[in-house]
Amino acid sequence: MSYQNILLAQNEAIATITINRPNKLNALNKATLEELHEAVVDAESNSSIRVIILTGNGDKAFVAGADISEFSNYDVAQGADLARKGQDMVFDAIQNLKTPVIAAVNGFALGGGLELAMACHFRVASTNARMGLPEVSLGLIPGYGGTQRLGQIVGRGKAMEMIMSASMITADEALKYNLVNYVVAQEELLVFCEKLAGKICRNSATAIAAAITAVNANYEAGVNGFETEIEQFGYCFGTPDFVEGTTAFLEKRKPNFK
Ligand code: COA
Numbered sequence: 001m002s003y004q005n006i007l008l009a010q011n012e013a014i015a016t017i018t019i020n021r022p023n024k025l026n027a028l029n030k031a032t033l034e035e036l037h038e039a040v041v042d043a044e045s046n047s048s049i050r051v052i053i054l055t056g057n058g059d060k061a062f063v064a065g066a067d068i069s070e071f072s073n074y075d076v077a078q079g080a081d082l083a084r085k086g087q088d089m090v091f092d093a094i095q096n097l098k099t100p101v102i103a104a105v106n107g108f109a110l111g112g113g114l115e116l117a118m119a120c121h122f123r124v125a126s127t128n129a130r131m132g133l134p135e136v137s138l139g140l141i142p143g144y145g146g147t148q149r150l151g152q153i154v155g156r157g158k159a160m161e162m163i164m165s166a167s168m169i170t171a172d173e174a175l176k177y178n179l180v181n182y183v184v185a186q187e188e189l190l191v192f193c194e195k196l197a198g199k200i201c202r203n204s205a206t207a208i209a210a211a212i213t214a215v216n217a218n219y220e221a222g223v224n225g226f227e228t229e230i231e232q233f234g235y236c237f238g239t240p241d242f243v244e245g246t247t248a249f250l251e252k253r254k255p256n257f258k
Contacts, residue, residue, distance in 0.1 A: 001035075001038050001042070003020075003035045003038075003039065004031065004035070005019065005020055005021055005029070005031055005032040005035050006018060006019055006020055006032065006035045006036060006039055007020045007057065008039060010048075010049065011194065012201075013048060013049060013050035013051065013197075013201045014049075014050070014051050014052075014053060014194055014197045014198070014201070015043050015046075015049045015051070015052050015053070016052075016053045016054075016055065016190070017036070017039050017040070017043070017052060017053070017054050017055075018055050018056065018057050019032060019036070019054075019055070019056045019057060019062075019063055020057040021057070022056075022057045022058035022060070022061070024064075024067065025056075025058075025060060025061035025063070025064035025107075025108060026056040026057060026058070026061050026062065026063045026064065026113070027063065027064050027065055027066065027067040027068070027112075027113075028063055028065070028066050028067055028086075028112045028113070028116070029066075029067035029070050030067075030070060032067075033085075033086055033089065033090050034089075036090050037089040037090050037093060040052070040090075040093060040094055040097060040101075041093070043097075043099060044097050044098065044099050049099060050099065050100075050197075050200065050201045050205055051099065051100050051101075051102065051197035051200050051201055052097070052099055052100070052101045052102070053101075053102050053104050053190065053193045053194070053197060054094075054101055054102070054103050054104065054116070054117075054120055055103070055104035055105075055106055055189075055190065055193075056106055056107065056113075058106075058107070059106065059107065059128075059186060060107045060108065061106075061107040061108040061109075061113070062103070062104075062105045062106050062107055062108060062109040062113050062116075062117060062129065063108075063109060063110075063112060063113030063116055063117075064108045064110050064111070064113055065110045065111030065112045065113050065134070066082075066086075066111055066112035066143075066144070068138065079143070082143065083143035083144065086112075086143070086144045087143075087144055087145055090116070090119070090144075091115060091116065091119040091144045091145045092119070092145070094116075094119040094120060095119045095120075095121075095216060096212075096216060097212070098205075098208075098209035098212060098213075099205075099209075100121050100197075100200055100208060100212070101119075101120040101121050102120060102121065102122060102123070102124060102193050102196060102197060103116070103117035103120035103122070103123040103124070104124055104126075104189050104190055104193045105117050105123055105124065105125040105126065105129045105131070105171075105180065106125075106126050106128075106129065106186060106189055107126070107128055107129055107130070107186075108129070108130050108131075108168075109125075109129060109130070109131045110130070110131070110132050110133070110134055110168070111132075111133060111134055111135055111142065111146075112142075112143075112144050114131050114132065114133055114146065114150075115133075115142055115144035115145055115146040115149065116144070117131075118145070118146065118149040118150065118153060118179075119144075119145060119149065121212065122181050123174075123179065123180040123181060124180060124181060124182045124183075124184065124189065124192060124193050124196070125171040125174055125175070125180040125182070125183050125184075125189075126171065126183070126184060126185065126186035126188075126189045127171050127172075127183055127184070127185055127186065128171070128186055129170075129171040129174070129180075129183075130168040130169070130170060130171075131168060131169050131171075131174050131179060131180075132162060132166065132167055132168035132169060133146050133150065133162055133163050133166070134166040134167075134168075135163075135166070136163065136164065136166050137166040141163070142163065146163070147159075147163065148219075150162060150163065150179075152219055153177075153178060153179055154177040154178060154179055155177075158177055171183040203257070204239075204241035204242075204244075204245055204255070204257045205241070205257065206236065206239045206240075206241045207236055207239075207241055207242075207245075210232035210233075210235055210236055211232070213228060213232050214228050214229040214232045214233075217229070240258065241255075241257050241258075244256060244257055244258075245257070
């Protein structure tokens with residue numbers, strides 16, 4: 001598929017998906033969300049891709065939110081539909097990918113932009129990044145999982161404050177609240193994320209997929225995460241990567257995971 005609103009690049013086993021509407025600060029319109037869905041589904045089914053980095057084009061924004069111009073005349077049913085489709089096709093889809101996704105937050109990550117970063121498995125920010133959920137300033141609430149994921153990451157009190165105040169926090173504040181794992185200079189952001197991705201690539205893809213399933217289970221309503229961990233742990237014993245990983249350790253060599 002050819003894309004109008006995103007750029008795709010692959011360097012060995014690392015795919016970079018760049019949201020490419022810099023004139024609109026990479027705001028997520030319907031077409032961009034559809035392309036993102038296609039791109040992550042494609043990346044997941046491509047066995048040569050081991051890690052995905054998600055970022056925004058330009059030096060100003062990761063994503064400045066959902067495209068406000070598209071939904072300003074929506075009614076109740078259309079609003080609910082927008083949130084449901086977005087969550088199903090993009091935000092939950094990314095969180096549940098078996099391929100690790102790192103958000104490289106290179107500027108404003110607001111509203112749907114912060115929600116997108118939070119759906120990724122973890123986040124790295126550049127020093128100029130600003131993050132927030134400003135929806136209540138528009139008479140809305142976050143609709144792409146922000147009310148749920150922000151509390152899971154920064155705790156309920158800070159999430160309440162950020163959502164109610166609609167204010168932005170700096171990259172250093174985000175680091176303090178564990179919303180991002182690292183803060184680096186903007187020009188180093190992608191290289192830094194690629195290095196992290198390289199470390200991940202050295203490990204077993206099947207074990208990493210099992211770990212994502214087990215960690216995510218903690219946040220799924222009605223699911224016993226400890227039980228999921230037991231199942232996934234057992235599953236790993238039946239994989240070629242388990243044979244290779246343990247054999248390599250006993251033979252005092254590096255594993256060669258296929
Ligand atoms: N939806 C649609 N368009 C957006 C957008 C969004 N969420 N965020 C930015 N844009 C557009 C602007 O309308 C502008 O387009 P134009 O040049 O055609 O007028 C362009 O991107 C540049 O934005 P601008 O506001 O001029 O940049 P700025 O540096 O003055 O301000 C922000 C940057 C991020 C503070 C400001 O753009 C903003 O508040 N955006 C909305 C954030 C938001 O509320 N997101 C949640 C949406 S639910």
